[in-house]
Amino acid sequence: MTKGIDGMIRLHKWQLDEKRRQLTELETMRDDLLARKEDLAKQLVAEQEKVASSQVVNISYASFATAVAQRQENLMGSLAEIEASIEEMKDQVSESFKELKKYEVVEQRERERQMAKENRRQQADLDELAIQMHRRNKMRAS
Template sequence: MRNRESLIRLHKFQVDERRRKVAEIELLLTEFRNKERELEAQVLDEQEKAGISDEAHFAYPMFAKSVQKRRANILQSITDLEVQLGAAQDELTAAFRELKKYELMEESRKRKIQKQTQRMEQAELDEIALQIHRRS
């Protein structure tokens, strides 16, 4: 019995760890998306100041070029994080299913023990009732 409880606790811990991992990745994604929007705004602002929006133009601002490279790197990081998020969510789902499996097994075992206890108590009560009936 102790072993089953430990197993359930272990799986709860694993589910919690995976939830934390998913939450961390989602937080990073949010931060990266916010940063990407800021960089996009900076590029547009710089293009507006220079009056040049064509990247191939010889006078295109170097700051805008560097910001666009940073933005491209962040977009790649966002894509990578989205893949990681999908994998982490799959791991969380698998861990949760495993936990539920053990919890249901334990619940089933407890119900079985309860039914056996009720049967034994009922058998004792029946025996007492028979003895009372025989005496009278």
């Protein structure tokens, strides 16, 4: 029985590790998108300052600002999707962890049963030895 449980534990540990790896990848992607969003905001501010300090009206600023706004909107959509994926993956990690714990508890209980069985066997052997020694002492005394 323990070989089957050992295999299930290994399988569930692998699945849990895989889900944790996927969660880490999603979080890395989210962090990258947040950094890109921040960079876009900085670029927009820098361009606004450049246009504000110039006396010549920069026609290209309008198209730049529109493009930045579109990119920010796209990033926000991507961030929302990744956040949803992260939450779903966290649920999957939690569920995988619970499954792993079930098998580990079963394994621990089986070990405890085996240990109790071994202790009972050893105690029975010691009891038998004590009975034999008591009989020998009784026979010698008679």
